[in-house]
Amino acid sequence: MLKYLAIRLLGLIPLLFLITLLGFGYSALFPLSNERLLNEELTPESEDNKVNIRKQKALVDYYKLNIPLFYFEIRSLAEKGGPAHISSPTERRMFRKLCLASGQGAAVKRFRDTIIDLEDQLQGQDSSSAFLIELRLLRQRPFQSISYSLNKLATISAEQAQPVLSAYEDIYSTSAPWKAGIPTILSHGLNNRYHLWLGSILSGFDWGKSYKSSSITSVTERLGYYMPWTLSISLLSILIALVVSIPLGVWMALKANSWKDKGLRNLLFFLDGVPRFWLAIIMLKLFTNPDFLHLSNSEYANAVPVEGESMFHLILRMIPFMAIPLFAYSYGYIIYLSRMVRASLLDVLSQEFLLSAKVRGVPNKKLIWKYALKNALLPVITVSGAFIPSLVSGSVILERIFSINGMGEETLRAVFEFDVPVLLGILVLSATLTLLGYLISDLISMWVDPRVRFDL
């Protein structure tokens, strides 16, 4: 058993590693994250240019956007020695095309360095000259309009534009476009984003910083802020569901095929067709409407503990806030679990060992609640392993309806704002929990039924 556990736990590591790789690849599909960060907050054409550019550079350094994503990448020979790891996507695209069209990576890098040097030089003298603005625009333009931009620079000041123009001529003096068709592997060494990200997690459990500018920036702190809300309500709702559904299922199994059982089964069948988000809205409308039955408050998030309040009082005070959300959360579980308890208890009740126990004179109550239910709950527990990830990830729609500051809302925000560090944190967390859930349900079914053997 211990050996099995150890091997399974070790087997999780490569899978988690694969998931981090996939997650990083997934985040690379959204260059928009960086673009947004750089363009939305800090347009280079805005009034206080100097401050903005300094801020932009600081942000790029802070989020390490100017270093490569991974250990290596497959590129063409033309890009060898070229300007790598440019943080702005439009600029990166432009210089990559220039590399591929000319085949002279090193010359392109020299061209870019010349532009940046000139920019820095002019920045010190006059930060709002037409030449400098045009020079800065040059790096943001599409590939096709480079020569147009260079012509414009030459008309503004031929003398200042001389080094840039000569560097540009250098690129095409010995052009070799055939190099674009030859693949090479560009190796970046250990100084890449993936390595640093994984290293900081493994060494100091540091998951990076969120792109969102707010009081809480660290990913662990953010998740630590949103997690308790989701976790508390989902754990409570599971508890309520178990407390309600086990007696209900047992009762239905004992009265199997009587009119009571049939009626309840049909009721559960119809209730199963009612979407819980709709039910939640209906209940909110009915019970928190000041014009109708004003029984409860709708804002769960307002029920913040006051200092020095005892746990009992807190719970008492929270009941009106929590009643409707808890009902909406546990509603689906109750239907699912009570049907399941009924079916599995019926399966167990028809087995021989219960008959022999009954013959030996075990009282009925003990027979059902101890002998039969213990066996019948095993599939229920096994299935509950599948609930573990949803305990943490939360239900976005119910969190939206009840205005709970939970993980679902945070995930939605992170996806929409392309907040990659937070997304990666959520992804790895939910992956770990899902895999652990599988493992736990396997272990429980092994513990319950020793005949079950899983291949390693």
Next chain:
Amino acid sequence: MSSSPTPTSLIKLLKWIWRNLAMLSLGLLCLLLLFLPIIANDIPLWVHTKEHSFSPLLSPTYADQLVEEKEDKTFFTLGSYDWSAFQDGSYIWPIVPYSHTSNTERIPAAYPPLHPNPTFSKLADPPLLSRHWLGSSLGVDLLASILYGSRNSLIIVLGAGFLSLVLASLIGGLAVYFKNKPFHSSLWDFGWIILGLLGVYFWTFYSRQHLPSSLQETASKLLITCLIIGIWWIGKKVFKRIPFSFFQPSIRISLDFLILKLIEVLNTFPALMLIISLSIFFGNDVWDMVLILSLLGWTGLARIIRTEAFKLSTSGFIRTAEGLGISPISIFFRHYLPNMVSPLILPMSSSLKVLLLVESSLSYLNIGLASNQPSLGRLIATGTTNLSDWWTILFPGLTLCFLILTLHIIGEKIRDWVDPFMVPEAENRLI
């Protein structure tokens, strides 16, 4: 003389209708939704005046032309046409004279159910059933939006369900077919395959767009791909002849294992994350949603298909068929497929239910379908903003419940048809 209460044919018919209520109602709904443009629309089916007699629904350009010619354009605008031009004529309206886009008001208002439409009541020849039967919200008739919304929902659910079933049976079938035939390949072959894939990626996707424009046409794209595959294949054949002792050790790759791991990894990704990012790539039209939901929904079905097919593959009749040398494809269609229907039908119907719920919740959160498409979830969302418009929440929600229940009942019906000898539920023998 007392007549025995034998069931008459009418009672038999009523009983039959009651037993097949779900089937019949879904069938009727599908029929209704198929002909939706002539059932719920804001354009008259037929206009008859002194000079003209035509169908504006079928020839909208002709109607436009006629409206242009008329000079006195007065108060009445509905949809995109100014029907006041034909005030002297008579119309045949659809049963529901609104569509999901027709905003009949200058200031969008919400009317309770059965409220007459003020614009229509100004008309000399109003449609027969011009009331808002289920009320209206934001100036749009609720009944029409529910009908159009449930059409979208059904298209998405049935389309995505069918596509994910196809995907799942393809992948699960492959897993079972190659379960006992792991790929034996030498290290060299393995490396060569990976090199070939990388080559295809590089020359057809990465560097092609930067190559000279003469190489960028579709024909040359195909030519390049064929060339790569050809070179790759020749290389494979040539290098097979050379006895490299280093590359000889063979490795076994089980496709079944790979597919299981793929499903496991896909399940670990939060679904919301994947749906949103896929909808950024594909778009958020109805058919895009079908594609996205089917790309995410196949994993559960594939697992079931895999286990069921594996159970079947060890059974006697399939082994006999294999021994007789019948082709795998014919075995699949004649033996696997009929035997897989009964274990698959309930998971399938519950996955349809989940798809319906996912679709409506996504559009409730305003991240699923495009906002110009009618959707039940979005209707509910518009209702939540105003506390007094209870009808905007109630009726779309009831429609959702109805759709879910019918799908569920039909699943159970089909299971009963397919598998009449199903083992009945275990009886409670003790108490």
